Amino acid sequence: MRIQNLLIVSLLALLSCQSETKPSPASYSVPASVEPYIQSFRSAAQQRNRAVSTDRLIVEFGDPQGEDVCGRCLLEAGQPPHIVLSTDAYCWEQASDNEKEGLVFHELGHCLLGRLHRNDHFANRAYVSLMNPDNMGVYATCRYPIGDDDCDKRPRRTYYLDELFDPATPKPSWAD
Template sequence: MKQYFKLLTILILSIFLFSCESSDDPDLTPVQEEFPDLQIFVDRFVEEAQLRGYTLDLSNVDAEYTDELTRNDITFCGIGYVNFQQTGRRTVLISKAEYCAWATKSDLERENLFFHELGHAVLNLPHDNALKCDGKPLSMMTEQFNTFEIYKEGEEELRTYYLDELFDRLVANEQCIDFGQDFGQDPVFFANDMSDPSWNFSNDNGNYQVSRGVHENSETTYLGISSEGNGQNTGYIYKQLDAPNIPEGASVTLRTKVNAENLQGPGVAIALRVYEREIGTTGATTTESHLLSTEPNPVSGDLNDYVMELTLPNFTRKTIFMIPFAVMMPGTEGQAYFDDFEIIVEDMP
């Protein structure tokens, strides 16, 4: 009986030891949590920032799941807000919707999307659709590629580059960049294209009338501003250009030809505002790096293809967006046309 008991004990102990050893088998894949606490990715982002010399306190950032993300009738898998309307806080929302398949994504795929949204919410970055010469996105802030797969398993060097560029946009200058055009042959970076609806204006409560169109007699595009002289503030038309894909060190000129008949009062002007971001402890702040304007010296009277231009002599990829303006000054009476309103890129280094 004692020998039988001893044999049974050894057998039970062997089964137990075998079971423990089997649980450590490297071929067994652990079950991944479908909707882990998103703070995991916030903390990882802080660690990546620390590796690059930035100390972040992101306790002011909300990271939450939502059943579905829709904005302007468009569905999203993630959205990053610098200032979420409902709370006034930096916020990242991740969709649980089946079409996003977050529950089945790998940890690295989830990191891709989440870091992209933190680029918006914490680093104040717009989308950047520039390409490398090999066709890959220049920045993980692209919106033209699968945001879950900007870098993949085994692409550690690529991951390092994209995170480096996320915190320092100048890192991209070490890459071969596809600028989308040969500025030596075609220097026009931006023009008043009538197929582009995303222009904005300020009419000072209706004291200015603004328009965009094409002159029938010449097929020249124009920005038009008119007033009866009642404007108390400036009237203007403008367009925000996010992440301009322009060579480092190039000369950038805003240029237009103004036409008007008997424009009375102070007159019209143009302006160019340029913005960068500065990363602080609680996230980035957006600051104006340059303000170029002819507003101190507006023009009026009879104007026939009067050339107005402003030049930024040394463009930098630190620029996250720039805004060109066509302006009518307060107290001006009459109508002015800003023809061939465009931005020219010249003098590449």
């Protein structure tokens, strides 16, 4: 009898959990140092008429364990999109604004835009996409500009953001 009651209570608990309008397992949670890049992602999406919700996004610093060196997007059914960024100083503290943005946008590309890695290059050897698995500083200015003629990449940001939201974006003029 007691076991039966227990089963019924468990079953009811289970049913009530499932029938409720399911609250997100966790709500929006983003470290203050990452927030500006989420905001610029939102405005980049708006500028391109892409409706992308960041409502349930979770970002935290920790050990990304594989995939990309400095970050990882964890996507599990029923769970909010979850990004882990490396605490390695090379990945964040020592990185420039554009490098940080590139890293966050790359992971958002996986987590919110459903993008996979893209490895191809243009004729000038630049990566076609921010979604390449090796270099998220594709539009970052160089840390050591002297002697590096490939350094001023700022004009490239618009292209890489266009391509992030639309992989069919035409080749830019600087690609040859």
